[in-house]
Amino acid sequence: xxxxxxxxxxxxxxxxxxxxxxxxxxxxxxxxxxxxxxxxxxxxxxxxxxxxxxxxxxxxxxxxxxxxxxxxxxxxxxxxxxxxxxxxxxxxxxxxxxxxxxxxxxxxxxxxxxxxxxxxxxxxxxxxxxxxxxxxxxxxxxxxxxxxxxxxxxxxxxxxxxxxxxxxxxxxxxxxxxxxxxxxxxxxxxxxxxxxxxxxxxxxxxxxxxxxxxxxxxxxxxxxxxxxxxxxxxxxxxxxxxxxxxxxxxxxxxxxxxxxxxxxxxxxxxxxxxxxxxxxxxxxxxxxxxxxxxxxxxxxxxxxxxxxxxxx
Amino acid sequence: xxxxxxxxxxxxxxxxxxxxxxxxxxxxxxxxxxxxxxxxxxxxxxxxxxxxxxxxxxxxxxxxxxxxxxxxxxxxxxxxxxxxxxxxxxxxxxxxxxxxxxxxxxxxxxxxxxxxxxxxxxxxxxxxxxxxxxxxxxxxxxxxxxxxxxxxxxxxxxxxxxxxxxxxxxxxxxxxxxxxxxxxxxxxxxxxxxxxxxxxxxxxxxxxxxxxxxxxxxxxxxxxxxxxxxxxxxxxxxxxxxxxxxxxxxxxxxxxxxxxxxxxxxxxxxxxxxxxxxxxxxxxxxxxxxxxxxxxxxxxxxxxxxxxxxxx
Numbered sequence: 373x374x375x376x377x378x379x380x381x382x383x384x385x386x387x388x389x390x391x392x393x394x395x396x397x398x399x400x401x402x403x404x405x406x407x408x409x410x411x412x413x414x415x416x417x418x419x420x421x422x423x424x425x426x427x428x429x430x431x432x433x434x435x436x437x438x439x440x441x442x443x444x445x446x447x448x449x450x451x452x453x454x455x456x457x458x459x460x461x462x463x464x465x466x467x468x469x470x471x472x473x474x475x476x477x478x479x480x481x482x483x484x485x486x487x488x489x490x491x492x493x494x495x496x497x498x499x500x501x502x503x504x505x506x507x508x509x510x511x512x513x514x515x516x517x518x519x520x521x522x523x524x525x526x527x528x529x530x531x532x533x534x535x536x537x538x539x540x541x542x543x544x545x546x547x548x549x550x551x552x553x554x555x556x557x558x559x560x561x562x563x564x565x566x567x568x569x570x571x572x573x574x575x576x577x578x579x580x581x582x583x584x585x586x587x588x589x590x591x592x593x594x595x596x597x598x599x600x601x602x603x604x605x606x607x608x609x610x611x612x613x614x615x616x617x618x619x620x621x622x623x624x625x626x627x628x629x630x631x632x633x634x635x636x637x638x639x640x641x642x643x644x645x646x647x648x649x650x651x652x653x654x655x656x657x658x659x660x661x662x663x664x665x666x667x668x669x670x671x672x673x674x675x676x677x678x679x680x681x682x683x684x
Numbered sequence: 685x686x687x688x689x690x691x692x693x694x695x696x697x698x699x700x701x702x703x704x705x706x707x708x709x710x711x712x713x714x715x716x717x718x719x720x721x722x723x724x725x726x727x728x729x730x731x732x733x734x735x736x737x738x739x740x741x742x743x744x745x746x747x748x749x750x751x752x753x754x755x756x757x758x759x760x761x762x763x764x765x766x767x768x769x770x771x772x773x774x775x776x777x778x779x780x781x782x783x784x785x786x787x788x789x790x791x792x793x794x795x796x797x798x799x800x801x802x803x804x805x806x807x808x809x810x811x812x813x814x815x816x817x818x819x820x821x822x823x824x825x826x827x828x829x830x831x832x833x834x835x836x837x838x839x840x841x842x843x844x845x846x847x848x849x850x851x852x853x854x855x856x857x858x859x860x861x862x863x864x865x866x867x868x869x870x871x872x873x874x875x876x877x878x879x880x881x882x883x884x885x886x887x888x889x890x891x892x893x894x895x896x897x898x899x900x901x902x903x904x905x906x907x908x909x910x911x912x913x914x915x916x917x918x919x920x921x922x923x924x925x926x927x928x929x930x931x932x933x934x935x936x937x938x939x940x941x942x943x944x945x946x947x948x949x950x951x952x953x954x955x956x957x958x959x960x961x962x963x964x965x966x967x968x969x970x971x972x973x974x975x976x977x978x979x980x981x982x983x984x985x986x987x988x989x990x991x992x993x994x995x996x
Contacts, residue, residue, distance in 0.1 A: 393755040430754040431765075437750035441816075442742040443705040449769055453743075456768020457761055459795045460879060460890075467856065468887045480860035483771045483793035504753075544779065548792040551867050557860050567772060575780045578772075 374415065374600075375553060376674075377593035379586050379650075380404065380422040381605040384667055385458060392430055398461050405465040407670040409473060414674065417553055419596065420462060421589040424454040424564030428582075432503030439517070447502060447535060448567050448578035455483050455563035462560050479558045485544040485576065486566025486588050492538035498522045500537045500582045505530030520580075536581045540566065540588040544576065546595045553596060562588045586650035594657040601654045602663040602673060603647045609665050609680030610648060612638050622680045627655045630682050655684045686727065686912075687865060688986075689905035691898050691962075692716065692734040693917040696979055697770060704742055710773050717777040719982040721785060726986065729865055731908065732774060733901040736766040736876030740894075744815030751829070759814065759847060760879050760890035767795050767875035774872050791870045797856040797888065798878025798900050804850035810834045812849045812894045817842030832892075848893045852878065852900040856888065858907045865908060874900045898962035906969040913966045914975040914985060915959045921977050921992030922960060924950050934992045939967045942994050967996045 384404040390396045412418060428450045435444035445453075459481025466479045501524070506514055511523060511531055518533075526532040543549070543562065552559045565583030569576040586603055593601040610622045612633060625633075631652055639645040644664075651662030665672075665679020673679035696716040702708045724730060740762045747756035757765075771793025778791045813836070818826055823835060823843055830845075838844040855861070855874065864871045877895030881888040898915055905913040922934045924945060937945075943964055951957040956976075963974030977984075977991020985991035 391755055394757045394761055430750075433754050434746035434750040437753060438742075438746040438748075441749060442745050443703055445706045445769075449706055449772070452768040452772035453765040454768070456764045456766070456771070456795055457757070459768070460761070460764035460797070463795065463857075464797060464881065464888050464890065471886050471888075478857070478859040480857050481795035483768055483775060483795070485772070485776060545775075545790070545792050547790040548864060548869050551869070552860060552863065555863050557863070569776065574783050576776050576783075578776065 374417060375419065375596055375598035376411070376416040377419045377421065377589055377596065377598045377601045378408065378411070378670070379589040379601070379603045380420065381603070381667065382423045382425055383606045384422065384604065386426050392426055398465065401461045402465045402468075404667065405462065405469050407667065408466065409469045409475065410671040411674060412475065412477065412558065413473070414671070417556065418558055419549065419553060419592065419598070420558065420560045421562040421585060421592060422458055422462070422560070422564070423585045424451065424458060427454040427458060428564060429503055436504050446578065447580040448569070451564050451567045452483060455481065455567070458563055459560045466558065477556060477558055479560070480552060481560040481563075482545055482549055482552070484561045484563065484566045485569045486540045486562065486583055486591065487542040487544060487576070488538035488568050488570060488579070488581065488583065489541055490570035490572060492536070494536040494538040494581070498534040498536045500535050501526055501532045502535050502582065503533050505532055507531070537584060538568065538581050540583045540591045543592055543595055544569065546592075549592070550596060562592050584646045586646045587653070590650040590654045590657075593654055593659060598659065600661045600663065601651065601659055602665070602670070603650065604665065604667040604670055605647065607666060608678070610639070610644060614638070614640070614644065623677070624681045624683070626683050627652065651682050655682060660684065686729060687731065687908055687910040688723070688728040688912045688914060689731045689733065689901055689908065689910045690720065690723070690982070691901040691913070691915045692732065693915070693979065694735045694737055695918045696734065696916065698738050704738055710777065713773045714777045714781070716979065717774065717781045719979065720778065721781045721787065722983040723986060724787065724789065724870065725785070726983070729868065730870060731861065731865055731904065731910070732870065732872045733874040733897060733904060734770055734774070734872070734876070735897045736763065736770060739766040739770060740876060741815055748816050758890065759892040760881070763876050763879045764795060767793065767879070770875055771872045778870065789868060789870055791872070792864060793872040793875075794857055794861055794864070796873045796875065796878045797881045798852045798874065798895055798903065799854040799856060799888070800850035800880050800882060800891070800893065800895065801853055802882035802884060804848070806848040806850040806893070810846040810848045812847050813838055813844045814847050814894065815845050817844055819843070849896060850880065850893050852895045852903045855904055855907055856881065861904070862908060874904050896958045898958045899965070902962040902966045905966055905971060910971065912973045912975065913963065913971055914977070914982070915962065916977065916979040916982055917959065919978060920990070922951070922956060926950070926952075926956070935989070936993045936995070938995050939964065963994050967994060972996065
């Protein structure tokens with residue numbers, strides 16, 4: 373099978389400067405799925421993953437704003453809600469695109485849990501800011517309501533909760549996703565990196581954490597035996613010496629070379645770092661090609677050599 | 685295949701008097717899935733549907749409370765979010781129950797859209813109250829923000845939005861659900877009656893409406909070719925002359941008889957009416973048995989003749 377896992381970046385759903393209305397997000401997604409349909413028409417069986425940063429942030433703001441009226445939910449529930457929301461938009465827009473193009477393929481969003489190690493060191497070092505900004509005078513009330521929250525002073529913009537970002541280990545719903553892909557369905561899975569769960573005495577328990585969506589996509593691609601994985605973002609590809617006068621785009625490279633560049637610190641933790649790390653893991657685990665490129669050139673990345681191509 | 689569609693009532697997730705915290709809902713669901721696991725151990729392939737009334741209500745309250753901070757979403761999006769949320773809880777609890785019982789079956793929530801007719805008369809007669817109560821002085825602002833909303837005076841408790849409750853026609857994701865059921869997976873689908881969509885110029889469009897979850901479950905059961913459909917609720921079964929001195933429980937009946945009782949007005953629109961209507965449709969469309977009974981007796985309904993059994 374020629375399975376291709378496509379990880380959509382935030383810009384596939386929400387553009388910079390937008391407030392995040394449903395209409396904005398749905399419009400962006402109709403543009404995105406048209407690019408995905410081009411790839412499906414090439415004969416690829418695609419599995420779609422996506423981020424949920426701004427959406428989960430908005431959900432946490434809603435929980436907070438209504439907390440005296442209805443009980444706020446934990447972060448992992450916000451993850452599940454945004455999987456439903458974003459998955460719904462993608463599947464509806466994709467079905468509509470298929471109707472226009474007379475493509476007869478079914479599409480489904482599978483709510484996805486991803487297992488993380490409860491001994492992951494990330495749990496002792498929460499780093500990922502999430503949800504609303506708080507004022508200093510609110511902090512006492514917040515820590516009374518949520519004694520387990522870690523709050524940081526976010527660069528003078530206010531106080532903000534930070535959560536751990538543990539490493540994804542295993543996709544709980546992998547069998548179901550595998551069956552659907554085998555049956556030629558398009559699956560939307562692992563939204564927002566998946567809902568993080570730990571295993572404790574053989575039971576799954578949701579935890580408040582954020583899994584990097586590219587690293588979760590690697591787990592999905594590897595567990596599915598995908599041949600290719602493509603991460604779509606808002607830059608042309610992987611740059612060396614990014615944002616310096618010497619910046620240059622990598623067109624084609626291999627595992628050893630990209631590992632060397634990664635070790636040399638070319639890729640920032642908050643942006644290209646996890647993408648490159650995900651591709652490194654994918655290739656080391658048997659993948660045959662990793663691609664990082666611009667969302668606008670989704671098809672060109674595959675057939676015209678746009679973007680950065682990394683081989684074993 | 686011995687497919688059984690089980691429609692869970694609101695009490696499977698939230699008990700009367702509870703405020704709706706995650707902990708309450710997850711606890712109730714662990715109790716519910718233990719009953720479902722008993723049925724799975726009997727050899728049934730079950731497909732699970734569920735309501736979302738209180739959950740979607742809470743979501744609309746959150747949208748409203750945070751509306752000056754983040755854009756509120758339409759009702760159909762709230763439906764998608766609660767499918768993610770409730771589906772996540774059910775699938776996690778069921779996987780955990782399977783681990784305890786050493787059952788090796790995969791479980792997945794499929795985000796489900798349900799097509800309704802855009803010419804359905806319900807669209808001209810919205811009747812289903814949804815979301816927060818408003819005070820009289822808020823109404824002008826509400827109608828400025830949402831010019832398309834219909835607001836009613838809800839029995840002196842305040843003002844409330846009402847939405848249409850159109851008849852479900854077809855499950856968009858039926859192929860995917862069918863494949864998973866065929867492959868022995870447990871599927872959670874049609875949450876809250878499904879996300880209502882209309883077809884317009886061949887395109888699916890989400891609409892603000894609420895589909896009755898029992899009627900949507902009938903569509904699912906019929907489209908899947910299920911042999912049985914069981915609606916679980918908080919009463920023992922179907923009563924004639926309910927809440928009168930002459931009330932009596934129907935143990936076993938048939939299609940003609942139940943249609944007669946239905947026409948005689950024995951079943952209330954807001955409670956038993958749609959359940960009976962759903963079973964009538966299911967049997968008329970080829971189903972071999974419809975059961976309505978208490979959630980607590982899920983297994984006893986099937987094997988010990990508890991509840992009401994309706995045959996063609």
